[in-house]
Amino acid sequence: MKLSNIASILECDFQSSDVEIIGINTLKNAKENEVSFVSNSKYVKDLEHTKAAAVIISANLASQLPSSCTPLITKNPYWSMAVLSKYFAPLIEDDRLDKATIGENCTISSYAEIANGAVIGNNCTILAHVYIGAEAVIGDNTVIYPSVTVYRDCKVGNDCIIHANSVIGSDGFGFATNEKGEHKKIYQNGNVVIEDDVEIGSNVSIDRAVFGSTIIKKGTRIDNLVQVGHNCEIGEYSVLVSQVGLAGSTKLGRNVVMGGQSATAGHLEIAPFSTFAARSGITNSIKEAGNTYAGFPLMGHRQWLKLQAKLAKLIK
Amino acid sequence: MKLSNIASILECDFQSSDVEIIGINTLKNAKENEVSFVSNSKYVKDLEHTKAAAVIISANLASQLPSSCTPLITKNPYWSMAVLSKYFAPLIEDDRLDKATIGENCTISSYAEIANGAVIGNNCTILAHVYIGAEAVIGDNTVIYPSVTVYRDCKVGNDCIIHANSVIGSDGFGFATNEKGEHKKIYQNGNVVIEDDVEIGSNVSIDRAVFGSTIIKKGTRIDNLVQVGHNCEIGEYSVLVSQVGLAGSTKLGRNVVMGGQSATAGHLEIAPFSTFAARSGITNSIKEAGNTYAGFPLMGHRQWLKLQAKLAKLIK
Amino acid sequence: MKLSNIASILECDFQSSDVEIIGINTLKNAKENEVSFVSNSKYVKDLEHTKAAAVIISANLASQLPSSCTPLITKNPYWSMAVLSKYFAPLIEDDRLDKATIGENCTISSYAEIANGAVIGNNCTILAHVYIGAEAVIGDNTVIYPSVTVYRDCKVGNDCIIHANSVIGSDGFGFATNEKGEHKKIYQNGNVVIEDDVEIGSNVSIDRAVFGSTIIKKGTRIDNLVQVGHNCEIGEYSVLVSQVGLAGSTKLGRNVVMGGQSATAGHLEIAPFSTFAARSGITNSIKEAGNTYAGFPLMGHRQWLKLQAKLAKLIK
Numbered sequence: 002m003k004l005s006n007i008a009s010i011l012e013c014d015f016q017s018s019d020v021e022i023i024g025i026n027t028l029k030n031a032k033e034n035e036v037s038f039v040s041n042s043k044y045v046k047d048l049e050h051t052k053a054a055a056v057i058i059s060a061n062l063a064s065q066l067p068s069s070c071t072p073l074i075t076k077n078p079y080w081s082m083a084v085l086s087k088y089f090a091p092l093i094e095d096d097r098l099d100k101a102t103i104g105e106n107c108t109i110s111s112y113a114e115i116a117n118g119a120v121i122g123n124n125c126t127i128l129a130h131v132y133i134g135a136e137a138v139i140g141d142n143t144v145i146y147p148s149v150t151v152y153r154d155c156k157v158g159n160d161c162i163i164h165a166n167s168v169i170g171s172d173g174f175g176f177a178t179n180e181k182g183e184h185k186k187i188y189q190n191g192n193v194v195i196e197d198d199v200e201i202g203s204n205v206s207i208d209r210a211v212f213g214s215t216i217i218k219k220g221t222r223i224d225n226l227v228q229v230g231h232n233c234e235i236g237e238y239s240v241l242v243s244q245v246g247l248a249g250s251t252k253l254g255r256n257v258v259m260g261g262q263s264a265t266a267g268h269l270e271i272a273p274f275s276t277f278a279a280r281s282g283i284t285n286s287i288k289e290a291g292n293t294y295a296g297f298p299l300m301g302h303r304q305w306l307k308l309q310a311k312l313a314k315l316i317k
Numbered sequence: 318m319k320l321s322n323i324a325s326i327l328e329c330d331f332q333s334s335d336v337e338i339i340g341i342n343t344l345k346n347a348k349e350n351e352v353s354f355v356s357n358s359k360y361v362k363d364l365e366h367t368k369a370a371a372v373i374i375s376a377n378l379a380s381q382l383p384s385s386c387t388p389l390i391t392k393n394p395y396w397s398m399a400v401l402s403k404y405f406a407p408l409i410e411d412d413r414l415d416k417a418t419i420g421e422n423c424t425i426s427s428y429a430e431i432a433n434g435a436v437i438g439n440n441c442t443i444l445a446h447v448y449i450g451a452e453a454v455i456g457d458n459t460v461i462y463p464s465v466t467v468y469r470d471c472k473v474g475n476d477c478i479i480h481a482n483s484v485i486g487s488d489g490f491g492f493a494t495n496e497k498g499e500h501k502k503i504y505q506n507g508n509v510v511i512e513d514d515v516e517i518g519s520n521v522s523i524d525r526a527v528f529g530s531t532i533i534k535k536g537t538r539i540d541n542l543v544q545v546g547h548n549c550e551i552g553e554y555s556v557l558v559s560q561v562g563l564a565g566s567t568k569l570g571r572n573v574v575m576g577g578q579s580a581t582a583g584h585l586e587i588a589p590f591s592t593f594a595a596r597s598g599i600t601n602s603i604k605e606a607g608n609t610y611a612g613f614p615l616m617g618h619r620q621w622l623k624l625q626a627k628l629a630k631l632i633k
Numbered sequence: 634m635k636l637s638n639i640a641s642i643l644e645c646d647f648q649s650s651d652v653e654i655i656g657i658n659t660l661k662n663a664k665e666n667e668v669s670f671v672s673n674s675k676y677v678k679d680l681e682h683t684k685a686a687a688v689i690i691s692a693n694l695a696s697q698l699p700s701s702c703t704p705l706i707t708k709n710p711y712w713s714m715a716v717l718s719k720y721f722a723p724l725i726e727d728d729r730l731d732k733a734t735i736g737e738n739c740t741i742s743s744y745a746e747i748a749n750g751a752v753i754g755n756n757c758t759i760l761a762h763v764y765i766g767a768e769a770v771i772g773d774n775t776v777i778y779p780s781v782t783v784y785r786d787c788k789v790g791n792d793c794i795i796h797a798n799s800v801i802g803s804d805g806f807g808f809a810t811n812e813k814g815e816h817k818k819i820y821q822n823g824n825v826v827i828e829d830d831v832e833i834g835s836n837v838s839i840d841r842a843v844f845g846s847t848i849i850k851k852g853t854r855i856d857n858l859v860q861v862g863h864n865c866e867i868g869e870y871s872v873l874v875s876q877v878g879l880a881g882s883t884k885l886g887r888n889v890v891m892g893g894q895s896a897t898a899g900h901l902e903i904a905p906f907s908t909f910a911a912r913s914g915i916t917n918s919i920k921e922a923g924n925t926y927a928g929f930p931l932m933g934h935r936q937w938l939k940l941q942a943k944l945a946k947l948i949k
Contacts, residue, residue: 093442093460094424108726112746112762114428114445114463126725129746129764130428130780132445132463132481144725147746147764147782148446148798150463150481150519162818164803165764165782166464166836171480171519174540174558182554182572182590184538186478186516200818203782203803203838204482204858206519206541206559222816224806225838225860226520226878228541228559228577238814242806243838243860244878244896246542246560246577256814261860261878262896264560264578264595274814279896280914280929282596297596298625304632309930311631315943316936409758409776410740430744430761430779446744448761448779448797464762466779466797466835482780487796487835490856490874498870498888498906500854502794502832520798522835522857522875542836544857544875544893562858562876562893580876580894580911598912613912614941620948627947 002088004055007036008073010088011057011081017071020054024089024190025082026212028053040079040177057081083177086188086211091153095135104141122159134170140197152209158197158219167205169193173231173249175211187211189231196220202227202243218255236273254290278302318404320371323352324389326404327373327397333387336370340405340506341398342528344369356395356493373397399493402504402527407469411451420457438475450486456513468525474513474535483521485509489547489565491527503527505547512536518543518559534571552589570606594618634720636687639668640705642720643689643713649703652686656721656822657714658844660685672711672809689713715809718820718843723785727767736773754791766802772829784841790829790851799837801825805863805881807843819843821863828852834859834875850887868905886922910934 004022008015023034028044031037031053038057039045048056048065055071063072075081098118103109105123112129115121119133122141127133131145134153139145143161151157152170163169175187191210195217201207202225209215210232217229220238227241230249235241237255246264247253254273263281265271272290277283282297295305320338324331339350344360347353347369354373355361364372364381371387379388391397414434419425421439428445431437435449438457443449447461450469455461459477467473468486479485491503507526511533517523518541525531526548533545536554543557546565551557553571562580563569570589579597581587588606593599598613611621636654640647655666660676663669663685670689671677680688680697687703695704707713730750735741737755744761747753751765754773759765763777766785771777775793783789784802795801807819823842827849833839834857841847842864849861852870859873862881867873869887878896879885886905895913897903904922909915914929927937 093444110746112428112744112764114426128725130446130464130762130782132428146784146803148464148482148762148780150446152462152481162804165784165800166482166520166780166798168481168519168541171462171541172478172516174518174538176516176538178554183536184554184556200804200808202806203800203840204520204542204798204836208519208541220815222806222808225800225803225840226542226836226858230559238810238816240816243862243880244560244876248559248577261880262578262894266595279898300632308628308632312940316932316940409760428744430742446762446780448744464780464798466762468778468797482798482836484797484835484857487778487857488794488832490834490854492832492854494870499852500870500872520836520858524835524857542858546875560876564875564893578894582911616948624944624948 004036004071007055007085007088010085011073011075013073013075015071015073017055022054024212025086026053028056030213036073036085038078038082040077040082057085077177077179080177080179080185083175083185083187086190087186089190090188091190092135093153098135101133110147116153118153137170146203152193154192155194155209156192157195158199160198161195162200164201164203164205164225166203167201167207169195169201169207170209171206173208173211173215175231175249191215191232193217196237199223205229208249224261230267242279278305320352320387323371323401323404326401327389327391329389329391331387331389333371338370340528341402342369344372346529352389352401354394354398356393356398373401393493393495396493396495396501399491399501399503402506403502405506406504407506408451409469414451417449426463432469434469453486462519468509470508471510471525472508473511474515476514477511478516480517480519480521480541482519483517483523485511485517485523486525487522489524489527489531491547491565507531507548509533512553515539521545524565540577546583558595594621636668636703639687639717639720642717643705643707645705645707647703647705649687654686656844657718658685660688662845668705668717670710670714672709672714689717709809709811712809712811712817715807715817715819718822719818721822722820723822724767725785730767733765742779748785750785769802778835784825786824787826787841788824789827790831792830793827794832796833796835796837796857798835799833799839801827801833801839802841803838805840805843805847807863807881823847823864825849828869831855837861840881856893862899874911910937 026035028047028051037053057073057078101115101119107125109127110129113131115133116135118136126144128147130148138156140159146165148166155170170193172189176184194214196219201223207229208231216234218237224243228246232250234252239257242261244262248267251269258276260279265283270286274291276293278295293302295302342351344363344367353369373389373394417431417435423441425443426445429447431449432451434452442460444463446464454472456475462481464482471486486509488505492500510530512535517539523545524547532550534553540559544562548566550568555573558577560578564583567585574592576595581599586602590607592609594611609618611618658667660679660683669685689705689710733747733751739757741759742761745763747765748767750768758776760779762780770788772791778797780798787802802825804821808816826846828851833855839861840863848866850869856875860878864882866884871889874893876894880899883901890908892911897915902918906923908925910927925934927934
C-alpha cells in the first residue's frame, strides 16, 4: 500500500515523497518499507533511531523524528494504528495458494483440514478435527491431537506433541480505546513459532504476536489450560504448570518453572532457572537467575513462609 | 404440557382448573402460561406479585401466593423444579426444522456443521469444525474460527469475532441436591445473546441461561480462557482479561475492566467504569462507578498497596 | 518385550533369567510381568514387598529388593523409566482393530469420528466434531457435545453429559529432567474412567493416568475450564466449580465441594464432605470430614474471616 494511501485512510496531511509500505512494526524493528507509531512515553526514546518510512505520532512529538521519516500526525496515534492494522491483515484463508504440501509417512485424519499453503513434515500424525491454517508449517515427527487449531502462518517444530483442543495463534488481546470508551481492534499480524521437542497440553491458548513472533523455545513443557499472551518468549526447557497465565510480551529465560495458576504481568523479563510456587503473581522483572519465589505480591519463597507464620500468629 | 400433568410428575395434589404450560421461569418473569418456584428466602417477597400459573413451593409458604396462582406443594421445591426442567428442554437437534438459512457472500468450510433451523447472516466466515446449533442466529460480517461451538438458540451479533475452540451456550452449572447428597440436573433452557462488535478469545466458555439470556453487550472484549456463568450480563465495551471467571447472574455495567484471573461471586451488580486489578476477588456488589480495586477480599487499589507495605514490614 | 531387551535399552547389566514384560507400574501395583522403578525416597519402603519382575533403581538401593526381583541399575532411574515408557505406549490409533461398535438408537453426527475398537452404548447422542479414540467405551444414554475429545482407552459411564470442547484423557504432565535441565517425556499409559451420571462442563481437561486410571466417581459435577491432573480420584457427588485445578494423584472423598479457582497440590487425600471457598489453595491432606475451609495457605473458613478482619485493622 502506498504511504499516501495510508495518510488518506488516517486523514493526515501528506506532502512527502511516496513509497510502498508492506506493514506496521515497532519503532525499533520497523524497516524502511514499514510504518510505525508512538503511543507510550516509554518508547519516545526510540524515535530518533527508527528506520520506519513513517510514524503515526501526536503533533507535539513530531519534531523528534529523524528527517528521513514522515510524520503521520493524529490525535490518538494508538487508535490510528488500530485502524491501519486491518489493512495489513492477511486473508484468513487464501484459495489462490497451492494445496498443502504433506511429507512422507504421515497419518492425517480425513476429518482434519489442512489449508492451502500449509506445509507438513515427515512422519507426522494429525488426528481428527485438527485445523492447520494457510502457510502454517509443521515439522517432522510431530503429533497433533484432535481439535487442535493452528492459525495461519504459525510454525511448529520437529518432535512436538500438541494435545487436544489447544489453540496456536489466536489473536493477541489488542485494541485501542477512544474517549467514548469504544474499542478498535488491533489486527495481530505476527505469528507463533514453536521450536523442537515442545509438548503442549490440552485446552491451551498461545496467542500470535501483533508484530513479529510469540516464541516457545525448544524442550519446553506446557500443561493444560495455560494462557500465553502475544509476543511472549519462553526460554528453553521451561515448565508451565496448569492454568498459568503469561500476559503479553513477557520473556522467560531458560528452565523457568511456573507453578500451577501462577501468572505474570506483561513486558517482564524473568531470569533463567527462576522457580515460582503455585499461584505466584509476578509483577516485576527478575534479574538474578536461579531463585525461588512465592506469593502475590511476589517475594522470596522463604520470606513467604515467614509471612504466613506471622499471619498465623495474628489470629491466635 | 398440561398443569395437571406437571402436578402428576411432581406427585403434588392438584384440584385447580387445568391450563397449558410452556415453560419454567422466575417468580418475577413468569407469565400466565409458565410455572415458577421458590427455594430461596430471598425471593419470598416476589410471591405476592407473581403472574405464574403455578408455583412449586413448600407447604408453609403456600398461603402467600395470590389466589390466581396454583400452589404445587413439595418437600424440596428446588429438586422438584430440577425434575420438571427436563420436560421443557428442547431437542438438542431437530431434523424437522428447515435447513439452515445462509446469507450472501459467506465462506463456510465444508468441515463446519450448521444445524437445521440456524440462520447465518451475510459476509460471514465460518471455518472448519465449527458447530452452529439449531435455531442459532449469526449476524452479518462475523468471523468464527475453527472448532467454535455455538449451542442451539444462541445469538451472535454483527461484526463479531470468535476465536478457536470457544464455546457459546454450554449448560450453566445448575443442579439441586437432596438430603443424600445426590444431584439432579437443572436443564438450562435459556440462551446466550452476544450483541454487535464483540470479540471473544480462544477456549472461552460462556454458559447459557437457565431461564432468559446470558447477555454480552456490544463492543465487549473477552480474552482467552474466560468463564462467564449462566445469566450473567456484561455491559457495553467491558474488557475481561485472560482467565477471568464470572459466577452466575452477575451483572457488569459498561466499560468494566477485569484484570487477568480476577473473579466475581454470583448475583452481584458492578457499577460502570469499575476497574479490577489482576486476581481481584469480588464478593460484593459495587454501587459507585469509576473506581479501581484490587485484592481478595477486595479493597480500593490504594488501600491494597498500603496493606502490602504493612505486610512487608511484618517480615522485616 | 523381553526383560533382557529392556536391560539393553537402559544399558544395564543383565544376568538374570529372562521373562516377558507387559508394562511399567508402581512398586505397589506392579505384577510379576511388569517392571517398576524407585526415584523418590518416599517409596523406598515399598521395595521389599514389590512383586515386579524388575525394578529400575540406583546402585545404593539395589540390596533392598526381594531376591525374586531383578535390579536394573541406572544413574537416574526416573529418566530411565521415562525412556522405557515410550516402548509400552499403545498406538494412538490402530487400523487392525475392528470397526467401532455402536449401540441401538444412537444419534451420531456424520462429522464425528469414532475410531476403530471403540464401543458406544445405546441411546447415545454424539454431536459434530467429537473424537472417540481407540478402544474407548461410552455407556448408555450419554450425550457428548461438539468437539469433545475422548482419548483412546478411556471409559465414560451411563447417563453422562460432556459439554463442548472438553478433553478426556490427554497425557498427564509427566517428564524426567536430567542434569542439563533437559526433559524426557513419561508416556502416560493409563486411562480415565468416568462413572455414571457425571456432568462435565465445557473446555475441561481431565488427564489420563501414567499407570492405572484417573477416576471420576458417579454423580460428580464438573464446571467449565477445570483441570484434573493424572491419577486423581474424585469421590461420588463431588462438585468442582469453574477454573478449579487438581494437581496429580490427589484423591477427593465423596461430596467434596471446591469453589471457583480453588486448587490442590498433588498427592493429597481430602476427607468426604469437605467444602472449600473460592480460590482456596490446599497443600495438605485433610483427615476430618465435613469442614469448611478458605484461603491460601488454607485455614478454617471462620479463621479466614478473622484474619481478614485483623488485616482490615492494619490499614486503618
